[in-house]
Amino acid sequence: MMVGSESHRTLQIYIPLAVFMVLLLFPFYWMTIVSLKPSSDLFDMNFNPFWVQRFTFENYTYLFENTEFWSWLWNTMIIAIVSTALSIFCSICIGYALARLKFPGSDFMGIGIFLVYLVPPTLLFIPMAQVIGALNLFNTHWSLILTYPTQLIPFASWLLMGYFLTIPKEIEESALMDGCSRIQILIRIVLPLSVPGILSATIFCFTLCWNEFLYALIFMSSGDMKTIPVGTVSDLIKADTLFWGSLMASALLGSVPVAFIYSFFVKYYVSGLTASAVKG
Amino acid sequence: MHPSLQSFSPQRMSSSSIRFDNFLDRESSLGVLLMLPGLSILAVFLAYPFALGIWLSLTDTRIGMPGEYIGLWNYIDLLEDDIFHQTAWNTMIYALVTVPFKAILGLGLALVLNNHIRFSNPIRAFVMLPWIVPTALSSLGWFMIFDPVFSPISWLLIQMGLIESNINFLGDQVIAVTAICWVNIWRGIPFFGISILAGLQAVPHELHEQAAIDGANQYHRFINVTFPHIKGIIMITSLLSIIWTFADFQLIYILTKGGPANQTHIFGTYAYQVGMSATEIGMGAAITLYMFPILAFFSILLLRYMRKSA
Numbered sequence: 001m002m003v004g005s006e007s008h009r010t011l012q013i014y015i016p017l018a019v020f021m022v023l024l025l026f027p028f029y030w031m032t033i034v035s036l037k038p039s040s041d042l043f044d045m046n047f048n049p050f051w052v053q054r055f056t057f058e059n060y061t062y063l064f065e066n067t068e069f070w071s072w073l074w075n076t077m078i079i080a081i082v083s084t085a086l087s088i089f090c091s092i093c094i095g096y097a098l099a100r101l102k103f104p105g106s107d108f109m110g111i112g113i114f115l116v117y118l119v120p121p122t123l124l125f126i127p128m129a130q131v132i133g134a135l136n137l138f139n140t141h142w143s144l145i146l147t148y149p150t151q152l153i154p155f156a157s158w159l160l161m162g163y164f165l166t167i168p169k170e171i172e173e174s175a176l177m178d179g180c181s182r183i184q185i186l187i188r189i190v191l192p193l194s195v196p197g198i199l200s201a202t203i204f205c206f207t208l209c210w211n212e213f214l215y216a217l218i219f220m221s222s223g224d225m226k227t228i229p230v231g232t233v234s235d236l237i238k239a240d241t242l243f244w245g246s247l248m249a250s251a252l253l254g255s256v257p258v259a260f261i262y263s264f265f266v267k268y269y270v271s272g273l274t275a276s277a278v279k280g
Numbered sequence: 281m282h283p284s285l286q287s288f289s290p291q292r293m294s295s296s297s298i299r300f301d302n303f304l305d306r307e308s309s310l311g312v313l314l315m316l317p318g319l320s321i322l323a324v325f326l327a328y329p330f331a332l333g334i335w336l337s338l339t340d341t342r343i344g345m346p347g348e349y350i351g352l353w354n355y356i357d358l359l360e361d362d363i364f365h366q367t368a369w370n371t372m373i374y375a376l377v378t379v380p381f382k383a384i385l386g387l388g389l390a391l392v393l394n395n396h397i398r399f400s401n402p403i404r405a406f407v408m409l410p411w412i413v414p415t416a417l418s419s420l421g422w423f424m425i426f427d428p429v430f431s432p433i434s435w436l437l438i439q440m441g442l443i444e445s446n447i448n449f450l451g452d453q454v455i456a457v458t459a460i461c462w463v464n465i466w467r468g469i470p471f472f473g474i475s476i477l478a479g480l481q482a483v484p485h486e487l488h489e490q491a492a493i494d495g496a497n498q499y500h501r502f503i504n505v506t507f508p509h510i511k512g513i514i515m516i517t518s519l520l521s522i523i524w525t526f527a528d529f530q531l532i533y534i535l536t537k538g539g540p541a542n543q544t545h546i547f548g549t550y551a552y553q554v555g556m557s558a559t560e561i562g563m564g565a566a567i568t569l570y571m572f573p574i575l576a577f578f579s580i581l582l583l584r585y586m587r588k589s590a
């Protein structure tokens with residue numbers, strides 16, 4: 001009986017799970033083994049391509065020594081951090097105002113912010129390039145630090161507003177009676193109670209910045225100002241020679257930070273991902 | 281400091297700070313003040329570019345050349361452009377046909393993950409990877425998997441004796457569109473899966489137990505108990521996915537750049553080619569603005585659906 005139900009479980013759960021894992025993770029496996037092979041082995045069709053015959057780190061050494069990978073990493077990090085910080089500050093303010101305060105336009109502002117969240121970069125990149133040009137910001141960190149928040153603020157505000165609404169009003173009302181100002185309440189009472197919400201908004205913003213491609217491709221054209229996704233795509237794919245190994249090495253290393261952050265904060269990310277669906 | 285000033289300043293300080301406190305405690309003024317930083321960024325880098333985009337689309341501006349007002353000619357020219365027709369068609373397939381696949385596979389993933397399984401936390405983190413990592417970088421992995429020379433799929437099929445020579449995945453229109461759609465489905469499965477999983481976990485346990493006591497089998501319990509609970513999430517996730525996929529760029533830019541012979545463009549990549557590479561800014565802006573009514577339609581649908589379910 002036990003054996004029967006065990007094999008039933010294997011059939012219903014572990015086999016489909018294994019199929020999903022292979023399907024979803026195969027590209028990462030492929031990228032890993034290609035990055036660890038010498039280029040000559042790629043061309044040898046007698047080798048089983050699904051396995052590494054001879055290990056080498058030469059692709060990684062090439063990436064570190066012959067490309068501007070470290071600059072790309074630095075650019076991506078500084079832009080993601082500053083842009084996230086700026087967006088979270090603005091979003092805490094907007095989220096609190098929309099959750100708790102009545103002011104002219106406050107009713108329609110909530111919907112407006114949500115609709116802005118759905119405006120994609122592809123709709124705006126052409127005029128945005130003109131704006132960045134007029135402000136003389138091409139090939140500067142500021143071009144991305146200032147434009148990413150247009151993607152981040154709407155969602156983070158929406159998420160934080162939902163979070164602030166779950167804090168009982170009575171706590172704030174009694175603090176108001178005790179003579180606290182609204183700002184003091186926000187800083188001393190609301191923010192400490194909202195740490196999980198702020199964390200999920202932060203993770204969300206950071207990964208979006210890290211992964212953004214279109215604006216970075218257009219605004220950062222000079223080699224040492226590129227972000228990792230753009231640098232990898234544009235500097236490692238050359239028409240005549242393809243540095244497959246280094247290309248895959250760079251793609252993997254560029255993915256590690258978000259995967260790493262995410263694995264630590266799975267819970268917060270998932271709650272952030274579904275917040276709009278569950279709370280909206 | 282002058283003694284007389286010193287004796288006066290505390291008085292003045294406190295009166296002005298009281299006035300400031302009053303200002304901050306009035307809800308309307310504090311509300312506006314708190315909205316200000318975010319809204320200024322949105323005004324300069326979202327509202328203004330949007331208006332500028334509409335203006336540019338009505339001109340014949342090129343990079344480095346100020347244009348002149350030409351009315352709706354960019355829009356009219358596009359209606360007669362064969363590549364644009366193909367682009368619009370591709371975008372529809374890309375955004376709509378992929379959704380049922382993402383939803384069904386995502387539902388499957390969610391149902392599997394909703395069981396007590398060993399190592400469930402690391403497994404959840406791993407299956408999210410396609411959604412979480414930069415699309416430009418994971419698309420490079422697929423770019424190599426679809427390579428005409430090194431493709432492991434071709435190698436496997438040749439070893440199995442199913443094909444004679446390598447498949448040129450990205451060199452043929454039909455196969456290329458299929459491949460692009462598959463990579464999009466691959467990226468979307470975890471998003472649907474994790475969202476639906478959150479819905480599954482919100483289904484009250486007692487309902488399942490009651491249904492089991494009443495003799496409902498697994499299939500009926502799913503249709504009558506589980507599905508009504510996750511219908512809303514599937515709907516919202518699908519609409520979000522349509523909007524994002526419709527406005528995608530990087531996946532196709534990496535895999536085909538719209539080729540071969542401009543046959544796999546979607547709005548984003550075609551606008552990039554015309555507006556950036558071919559420097560026709562006005563025409564490029566018109567291509568992007570053709571997206572607007574469709575995006576608006578799905579956004580309003582989403583908004584109405586979310587308000588109804590809330």
